[in-house]
Amino acid sequence: MAFASANQKSPGYSQPANSGEAVSPIRALANKGENASCAECGARPTSVVGLETGGTFACVACAAVYRRLGFRTRSVDRDSWQPAELASLLGNLAVAQELERNLPAFYRRPKPHAVGEADAIRHQFVLAKYRRREFCDPALQAAYHRMGGGGGFTKEGQLWKRSKDSDKYFSRIFELSERDNYLRYFVKDGSAREVKATIPIDRLNVTMVGVAVEGSHPNLMQILYPDQGRTRSLYVYHEQEQEIISWYNAIRGCKYYRYRVSLLSPEELLRLPLTYDFAVCGWLAKTGPNQTEAWQRRWCFLLRRSLFYCAGFMEPRPRGEIWLGQRPAYSISAGPPPGFRKKVKPAGQHVFTLSTPDRDYVFSADSAAACQQWLTAIDNLLDSSPTPQDCLYSMTRSNV
Numbered sequence: 243m244a245f246a247s248a249n250q251k252s253p254g255y256s257q258p259a260n261s262g263e264a265v266s267p268i269r270a271l272a273n274k275g276e277n278a279s280c281a282e283c284g285a286r287p288t289s290v291v292g293l294e295t296g297g298t299f300a301c302v303a304c305a306a307v308y309r310r311l312g313f314r315t316r317s318v319d320r321d322s323w324q325p326a327e328l329a330s331l332l333g334n335l336a337v338a339q340e341l342e343r344n345l346p347a348f349y350r351r352p353k354p355h356a357v358g359e360a361d362a363i364r365h366q367f368v369l370a371k372y373r374r375r376e377f378c379d380p381a382l383q384a385a386y387h388r389m390g391g392g393g394g395f396t397k398e399g400q401l402w403k404r405s406k407d408s409d410k411y412f413s414r415i416f417e418l419s420e421r422d423n424y425l426r427y428f429v430k431d432g433s434a435r436e437v438k439a440t441i442p443i444d445r446l447n448v449t450m451v452g453v454a455v456e457g458s459h460p461n462l463m464q465i466l467y468p469d470q471g472r473t474r475s476l477y478v479y480h481e482q483e484q485e486i487i488s489w490y491n492a493i494r495g496c497k498y499y500r501y502r503v504s505l506l507s508p509e510e511l512l513r514l515p516l517t518y519d520f521a522v523c524g525w526l527a528k529t530g531p532n533q534t535e536a537w538q539r540r541w542c543f544l545l546r547r548s549l550f551y552c553a554g555f556m557e558p559r560p561r562g563e564i565w566l567g568q569r570p571a572y573s574i575s576a577g578p579p580p581g582f583r584k585k586v587k588p589a590g591q592h593v594f595t596l597s598t599p600d601r602d603y604v605f606s607a608d609s610a611a612a613c614q615q616w617l618t619a620i621d622n623l624l625d626s627s628p629t630p631q632d633c634l635y636s637m638t639r640s641n642v
């Protein structure tokens with residue numbers, strides 16, 4: 243791998259704080275500044291070095307992607323290192339200065355220690371950076387066709403869209419236009435094609451689903467948007483991981499430019515998440531408002547401050563959406579509410595109660611671990627106050 247510049251820092255010995263023990267030169271290098279955070283996702287600490295990547299320090303999850311792509315790796319602490327090998331490592335900063343010099347601001351990098359993040363995001367980021375070298379040369383970003391004026395993107399192509407009424411997928415042409423603020427898709431082909439739906443880009447959220455549920459595709463993407471006062475989800479995939487991630491990033495790119503024409507400062511813009519992942523998702527059992535109804539199995543996902551519950555995985559229209567406000571009006575606790583009347587226990591029996599000003603919602607998770615995940619995610623949310631961005635994806639809070 244050739245680099246235009248190599249800001250090589252010479253490895254040296256250093257003493258860990260409050261300890262008389264010497265650390266190895268490679269550990270000292272791994273602990274140093276930019277190398278202490280993973281070259282791809284920013285996770286700390288770094289424990290593996292990619293050799294064909296130019297000598298980048300990475301976390302365990304990103305190093306697994308290196309190996310999947312055939313890049314050799316060495317452990318910081320378990321392998322032995324010769325001085326010449328150490329000197330050949332460019333380090334995270336020099337590699338990023340070369341290989342990320344034209345990384346688009348909207349391009350999704352993997353998140354550190356991300357729970358539930360689709361593998362495709364990490365895999366395609368590493369592929370795009372090292373194999374395709376997309377972030378060095380803007381001309382290589384073929385997926386994002388620039389149009390004249392307004393920083394406009396456009397993209398058109400085929401995706402498999404899940405039917406509203408069945409498990410079947412149909413081939414549909416999708417079209418994205420930043421300038422005109424829409425994602426739309428067509429039924430029928432050629433000159434007979436008709437627009438089936440037009441979705442405003444600034445009102446949609448896109449998520450790489452990334453969970454292995456029967457009937458799902460590894461490259462499955464959810465597009466969630468308001469439709470006639472209710473939430474609608476489209477589920478689409480493409481056989482090629484690179485192509486679905488290119489759609490995902492193109493939508494993020496359009497959103498980015500939509501926000502750029504708003505009155506936000508550059509600092510606010512950088513802090514703004516373009517899209518949201520599910521904080522938690524999975525099957526839960528749920529009772530009705532009287533708490534005596536039969537337990538119903540529901541596919542649930544938490545997107546920002548909204549807990550959506552659906553009759554089935556990939557249901558186009560969720561059965562319900564629970565807005566999560568702030569304490570003390572909203573609270574969550576393990577177990578059923580006081581005086582819970584339902585006698586029949588759910589399978590699993592890992593019950594939690596979400597109290598809102600309207601009613602108590604009683605859910606049951608399949609395992610203690612899943613129950614804890616929901617409790618923690620919702621508990622954290624209720625401590626913070628809602629932002630205008632939160633309301634954007636809530637159909638009950640946005641007067642759609």
Ligand SMILES: [Zn+2]
Pocket residue numbers: 280281282283284285300301302303304305
């Ligand atoms: Zn990482």
